[in-house]
Amino acid sequence: MSLDAVLARIDADLPASLDRLFDLVRLKSISADPAFFADVRAAAEWCVRELAALGFEASLRETPGQPMVVAHWRGAVKNPAVRALVYGHYDVQPVDPLNLWHADPFDPKIETRDGVTVVTGRGSADDKGQLLTMIEAMRALIAVDGALPVNVTVLVEGEEESGSPSLEGFLEANAEELSCDVAFICDTNMWARGRPAITGSLRGLVGEEVVITCADRDLHSGLFGGAGWNPIRVLTRILGSLHDDHGRVTLPGFYAGVEDLPETVRASWETLGASPEVMLAPVGLQTPAGEKGRGLLEQLWTRPTCDINGITGGYTGDGFKTVLPSKASAKVSFRLVAGQDPAAIRLAFRNRVEEMLPPDAVAEFHPHGGSPGIALPFDSPWLVKGLAALEAEWNVPAVVIGCGASIPIVGAFQRLLGMPSVLVGFGLDDDRIHSPNEKYDLESFHKGTRSWARIFAGLAG
Amino acid sequence: MSLDAVLARIDADLPASLDRLFDLVRLKSISADPAFFADVRAAAEWCVRELAALGFEASLRETPGQPMVVAHWRGAVKNPAVRALVYGHYDVQPVDPLNLWHADPFDPKIETRDGVTVVTGRGSADDKGQLLTMIEAMRALIAVDGALPVNVTVLVEGEEESGSPSLEGFLEANAEELSCDVAFICDTNMWARGRPAITGSLRGLVGEEVVITCADRDLHSGLFGGAGWNPIRVLTRILGSLHDDHGRVTLPGFYAGVEDLPETVRASWETLGASPEVMLAPVGLQTPAGEKGRGLLEQLWTRPTCDINGITGGYTGDGFKTVLPSKASAKVSFRLVAGQDPAAIRLAFRNRVEEMLPPDAVAEFHPHGGSPGIALPFDSPWLVKGLAALEAEWNVPAVVIGCGASIPIVGAFQRLLGMPSVLVGFGLDDDRIHSPNEKYDLESFHKGTRSWARIFAGLAG
Numbered sequence: 001m002s003l004d005a006v007l008a009r010i011d012a013d014l015p016a017s018l019d020r021l022f023d024l025v026r027l028k029s030i031s032a033d034p035a036f037f038a039d040v041r042a043a044a045e046w047c048v049r050e051l052a053a054l055g056f057e058a059s060l061r062e063t064p065g066q067p068m069v070v071a072h073w074r075g076a077v078k079n080p081a082v083r084a085l086v087y088g089h090y091d092v093q094p095v096d097p098l099n100l101w102h103a104d105p106f107d108p109k110i111e112t113r114d115g116v117t118v119v120t121g122r123g124s125a126d127d128k129g130q131l132l133t134m135i136e137a138m139r140a141l142i143a144v145d146g147a148l149p150v151n152v153t154v155l156v157e158g159e160e161e162s163g164s165p166s167l168e169g170f171l172e173a174n175a176e177e178l179s180c181d182v183a184f185i186c187d188t189n190m191w192a193r194g195r196p197a198i199t200g201s202l203r204g205l206v207g208e209e210v211v212i213t214c215a216d217r218d219l220h221s222g223l224f225g226g227a228g229w230n231p232i233r234v235l236t237r238i239l240g241s242l243h244d245d246h247g248r249v250t251l252p253g254f255y256a257g258v259e260d261l262p263e264t265v266r267a268s269w270e271t272l273g274a275s276p277e278v279m280l281a282p283v284g285l286q287t288p289a290g291e292k293g294r295g296l297l298e299q300l301w302t303r304p305t306c307d308i309n310g311i312t313g314g315y316t317g318d319g320f321k322t323v324l325p326s327k328a329s330a331k332v333s334f335r336l337v338a339g340q341d342p343a344a345i346r347l348a349f350r351n352r353v354e355e356m357l358p359p360d361a362v363a364e365f366h367p368h369g370g371s372p373g374i375a376l377p378f379d380s381p382w383l384v385k386g387l388a389a390l391e392a393e394w395n396v397p398a399v400v401i402g403c404g405a406s407i408p409i410v411g412a413f414q415r416l417l418g419m420p421s422v423l424v425g426f427g428l429d430d431d432r433i434h435s436p437n438e439k440y441d442l443e444s445f446h447k448g449t450r451s452w453a454r455i456f457a458g459l460a461g
Numbered sequence: 462m463s464l465d466a467v468l469a470r471i472d473a474d475l476p477a478s479l480d481r482l483f484d485l486v487r488l489k490s491i492s493a494d495p496a497f498f499a500d501v502r503a504a505a506e507w508c509v510r511e512l513a514a515l516g517f518e519a520s521l522r523e524t525p526g527q528p529m530v531v532a533h534w535r536g537a538v539k540n541p542a543v544r545a546l547v548y549g550h551y552d553v554q555p556v557d558p559l560n561l562w563h564a565d566p567f568d569p570k571i572e573t574r575d576g577v578t579v580v581t582g583r584g585s586a587d588d589k590g591q592l593l594t595m596i597e598a599m600r601a602l603i604a605v606d607g608a609l610p611v612n613v614t615v616l617v618e619g620e621e622e623s624g625s626p627s628l629e630g631f632l633e634a635n636a637e638e639l640s641c642d643v644a645f646i647c648d649t650n651m652w653a654r655g656r657p658a659i660t661g662s663l664r665g666l667v668g669e670e671v672v673i674t675c676a677d678r679d680l681h682s683g684l685f686g687g688a689g690w691n692p693i694r695v696l697t698r699i700l701g702s703l704h705d706d707h708g709r710v711t712l713p714g715f716y717a718g719v720e721d722l723p724e725t726v727r728a729s730w731e732t733l734g735a736s737p738e739v740m741l742a743p744v745g746l747q748t749p750a751g752e753k754g755r756g757l758l759e760q761l762w763t764r765p766t767c768d769i770n771g772i773t774g775g776y777t778g779d780g781f782k783t784v785l786p787s788k789a790s791a792k793v794s795f796r797l798v799a800g801q802d803p804a805a806i807r808l809a810f811r812n813r814v815e816e817m818l819p820p821d822a823v824a825e826f827h828p829h830g831g832s833p834g835i836a837l838p839f840d841s842p843w844l845v846k847g848l849a850a851l852e853a854e855w856n857v858p859a860v861v862i863g864c865g866a867s868i869p870i871v872g873a874f875q876r877l878l879g880m881p882s883v884l885v886g887f888g889l890d891d892d893r894i895h896s897p898n899e900k901y902d903l904e905s906f907h908k909g910t911r912s913w914a915r916i917f918a919g920l921a922g
Contacts, residue, residue: 203683207781216745222664222866225796226766227757228741229750232791233704233769240701243694280689284677285821289694290687305687308694309784310775315792320668320829322794322866323770330693331776333783335686360746368781405683405783 002144006453009140014446017136018110018119020050021445024090024128025108025121031066031091031162040066040158043090047071047156050135054142056154061174063166066091066158070177073138073152078460082150083180085419086138087409088131088187089160092123093434100436110442116193118439126433129440130186130425130448131156137452149460153180157409160187164408171416179417182382184455185409186448188425191272191399193441196390196451199423200383200400201302201375202407204336206345207309207368210235210353211329214361219324229360231328232313238356239330242306246292249306249334251348257339261298262378268399269297301402304345304373305335331368335404338375346370371411374421375402382422385461389454390424393447424455463605467914470601475907478597479571479580481511482906485551485589486569486582492527492552492623501527501619504551508532508617511596515603517615522635524627527552527619531638534599534613539921543611544641546880547599548870549592549648550621553584554895561897571903577654579900587894590901591647591886591909592617598913610921614641618870621648625869632877640878643843645916646870647909649886652733652860654902657851657912660884661844662763662836662863663871665797667806668770668829671696671814672790675822680785690821692789693774699817700791703767707753710767710795712809718800722759723839729860730758762863765806765834766796792829796865799836807831832872835882836863843883846922850915851885854908885916 010017029043030036044060047069051058056071069090076082095105103109108121119129134154141148155178159166171178191197214229221228244250261269274297276286290299299305313328315321334345346367353363376383383400390398403423410421426448432438471478490504491497505521508530512519517532530551537543556566564570569582580590595615602609616639620627632639652658675690682689705711722730735758737747751760760766774789776782795806807828814824837844844861851859864884871882887909893899 203686205783207783209781214746219744220866221766221768221770221794221796222864224744224761225664225768225794225865226751226760226764227749228744228746229748230768232772233700233750236697236700236769236772236791237704238701239694239697240699243698283680283685283689285675285689287690287820288688289690289819289821296688299688300685303687305682307682307686307691307783307785308697308775309682309782309786310777311693311697311789312773312777314769314771316771316773316790320670320792320794321770322666322668322768324768325770328772329777330697331781333682333686333781335682358750359748360750403683404686405681 003454003457006140006144006457007450009144010136010449010453013136013140017132017449021119021124021129021132022108024132025123026106028106029091029123029158030094031159032094040091044069044156044158047090051154054139061170063170065166068158068170069154069156071154073148075147076149076151077145077147078149080151082459084150084152084459085178085180085183086134086152086154087183087185088134089127089157090131091158091161092126092128093161095122095436097436102437105438113439117442119442119445120437120439122438124438125427125431125440126438127160127187129445130427133426133445133448134184134186134452136449137456140453141456149457153178167409168412168416171412175417180419183413183419183421185421185423186425188403188423189427189429190425191401193428194394195396196394196398197401198383198386198390198398199403200378201338201402202373202410203304203404204340204342204371204373205406206334206336206342206370207331208333208346208349209329209331209366209368211327211364211366212361213327213364215324215326218326221322221324224324225322228324229358230324231361232325234358234361235313235328235330238353239308239332241352241356247290249304251345251352253344253348254304257341258304258337259339261302265378265400266295266298268397269295272297272399297402300404302337304337304340306332308332337373340373342370342372371406374410374414376420376422380420382420385458386422386424386455389458390451393451393454424451426451464915464918467601467605467918468911470605471597471910471914474597474601478593478910482580482585482590482593483569485593486584487567489567490552490584490619491555492620493555501552505530505617505619508551512615515600522631524631526627529619529631530615530617532615534609536608537610537612538606538608539610541612543920545611545613545920546639546641546644547595547613547615548618548644548646549595550588550618551592552619552622553587553589554622556583556897558897563898566899574900578903580903580906581898581900583899585899586888586892586901587899588621588648590906591888594887594906594909595645595647595913597910598917601914602917610918614639628870629873629877632873636878640880644874644880644882646882646884647886649864649884650888650890651886652862654889655855656857657855657859658862659844659847659851659859660864661839661861662799663834663868664765664865665801665803665832665834666867667795667797667803667831668792669794669807669810670790670792670827670829672788672825672827673822674788674825676785676787679787682783682785685785686783689785690819691785692822693786695819695822696774696789696791699814700769700793702813702817708751710765712806712813714805714809715765718802719765719798720800722763726839726861727756727759729858730756733758733860758863761865763798765798765801768794770794798834801834803831803833832867835871835875837881837883841881843881846919847883847885847916850919851912854912854915885912887912
């Protein structure tokens with residue numbers, strides 16, 4: 001295989017690649033709206049046809065919802081021992097409000113926006129454009145070499161924009177078939193235009209609602225104030241204990257298993273210009289709220305948090321009512337990083353609540369979700385090779401970034417298939433995914449395809 | 462004057478006194494309902510007629526709402542230097558739900574309820590029965606002696622059950638005419654059946670709503686969690702700081718001016734049997750929430766409090782939303798005792814909030830009410846004489862009790878007329894005031910009248 005030949009092939013084939021992207025974008029595969037049921041299925045069938053035409057053993061697989069596309073390449077030329085899964089989704093978000101679109105969302109075009117050449121249309125970025133960067137890269141590899149360098153399984157989902165209700169069942173039912181050494185997912189962003197990135201870590205989440213009850217009815221503070229326990233007082237005292245003066249969470253064992261950021265990564269993050277002025281000022285904030293002494297990106301990506309997402313108790317309407325309410329409640333969540341045990345964190349929180357309850361207060365707990373943080377080790381070969389491939393393509397150091405939230409597919413791959421995921425995406429913050437006038441930079445599509453060719457080629461070595 | 466003759470007169474006149482109470486209860490003086498406007502006025506006119514017939518210089522005085530009844534007795538025989546104001550109200554609460562009454566609320570009767578002889582009907586206790594205990598006592602004093610022992614001004618209001626909208630203006634406009642040495646108010650309860658009481662202290666109130674704003678919009682905790690300030694975290698940390706481990710309020714200077722309970726009073730309260738089992742268990746509580754080492758009644762009556770009456774922020778519906786809200790707010794109130802300065806308490810709270818705000822949070826304050834606590838000194842002659850009179854009548858030590866709430870008329874008399882109030886009432890917790898089937902014990906009416914004769918007689922000495 002000559003990588004140069006593959007890249008040249010991608011360049012030469014760009015017009016045809018764009019035609020294929022346009023074909024796919026024209027299919028109105030809105031999974032959330034039953035009116036588009038047939039269009040969604042048509043997009044799945046399109047994927048099967050394209051993959052079969054490339055030589056994959058491709059099939060449309062039924063689920064209780066929209067079908068999965070599964071395609072296997074079993075005849076790797078370079079290193080058939082390596083099995084990589086490639087994941088994307090063929091469904092898109094709804095398009096309303098339609099009147100805010102400058103053109104038909106399902107009639108893709110090339111246009112120049114703010115001096116940048118882009119492909120327009122719903123799904124041009126999320127995720128049809130991104131998905132095709134992987135497929136077009138494989139097309140070129142196969143065209144030049146007659147085969148892929150490693151064995152590949154493609155999984156394309158049709159319900160990602162609807163919460164993936166059929167995904168976990170499908171993974172469980174087909175675990176053996178789908179388990180690979182590593183998954184590559186193209187559904188994330190670069191750090192910035194021209195600055196490629198791999199998302200190496202995702203935070204998990206433990207959500208917990210706590211309801212504190214004191215008296216068995218609301219009381220008048222003129223009759224009971226001072227002697228009657230007030231659940232808001234109890235609750236705020238407990239919640240007020242969760243952080244220390246340095247922004248650290250005070251639950252015992254909260255940081256057990258949390259690893260410090262390697263100096264090299266910290267240094268690379270310092271080159272990203274993610275100052276409070278850039279990251280916080282746009283939403284009216286100035287100073288990072290997290291642990292003192294940790295950088296802003298570190299706080300967002302690789303440090304666990306405790307936040308109160310909702311609280312309510314007593315009288316909250318206009319004016320004033322001197323009530324001692326019977327109940328008060330809060331929704332508390334913890335963003336977790338790799339190494340933390342969600343069950344242990346939940347238990348530590350519950351223990352804190354129970355320890356601080358006065359004898360007259362009772363706490364009830366309602367769990368909401370519990371998923372661990374996930375991180376590729378910074379020295380993971382998948383990560384190291386991916387970064388090298390991206391740097392070669394973009395002529396700039398690629399950066400390992402984090403994501404402060406969860407991405408369910410990554411957790412599902414890890415939990416159900418024991419498979420790590422490498423998140424490489426070429427989206428940009430201004431792609432307007434989920435909004436009117438979605439676009440994908442032509443550069444993202446073209447250099448994204450070239451990037452994947454380099455990444456896949458590198459897997460064999 | 463022979464007090465025995467006066468008391469004998471009250472006994473002999475009881476049937477006629479009851480007839481007069483029935484006459485007044487029959488007047489449907491519901492001040493809250495405009496449909497009863499004429500009935501309310503008729504009750505005022507009834508009071509004027511009765512007081513004029515006793516020899517008072519009585520008049521109906523117009524206000525923007527219902528009229529005031531003002532009557533003066535200027536020809537005291539014993540000690541004309543003493544001027545006492547007597548206050549009650551002639552209006553009553555609405556009667557709905559009418560279907561829960563066992564009989565017409567405005568057709569009073571004598572009946573036996575749970576073995577106790579009672580007068581039934583709306584206003585039988587609140588406040589027509591209580592008001593007439595004062596007027597019937599004066600009637601007997603005048604009948605026997607030809608005059609009252611001290612000079613008396615009677616003020617009877619017709620909007621007490623509607624928030625007294627005309628009262629303060631009337632007091633201000635007629636301050637000189639109405640200012641006396643002391644006010645006697647008959648609109649409160651005994652400690653228990655057979656155990657007379659004077660309410661010697663009322664708590665004041667400072668209400669304050671605080672709104673904390675961090676970011677200028679709601680944020681996603683996956684994108685900002687850890688680095689973005691969360692106003693619920695800020696608010697709960699502040700509110701959680703307001704009490705120490707001993708239940709004391711931690712605001713600097715909060716207890717300045719607060720006096721300790723005299724040992725004699727503490728001892729008398731210990732005779733009242735006000736255990737947590739009696740006071741708290743009925744509402745599902747067990748242990749007093751206030752300052753450790755202080756009795757339950759002390760916590761309710763003579764110690765200041767801090768309570769959070771309402772709190773809200775973020776997502777409070779079903780399920781979970783990982784939002785970092787822009788705002789969170791709480792309604793905080795302080796029940797104050799005599800000696801505390803409401804303005805200083807409000808300022809101390811605001812200072813605490815400001816001191817604990819991180820740089821990215823802004824607090825807004827909305828004041829709601831501010832009234833000082835009020836207390837008769839435990840050695841006040843009015844109080845001492847009143848207790849002696851009650852003890853003589855009821856053959857049991859009378860007790861100085863407190864009230865954990867404010868009574869607006871007492872504050873208005875103090876603030877606008879510089880006049881202390883002595884609250885003597887013969888209501889009982891089971892009188893069902895404001896509810897269907899209101900009643901007043903016949904004993905409360907009869908011995909209440911005799912009690913007032915003793916109190917008024919005692920004022921001259």
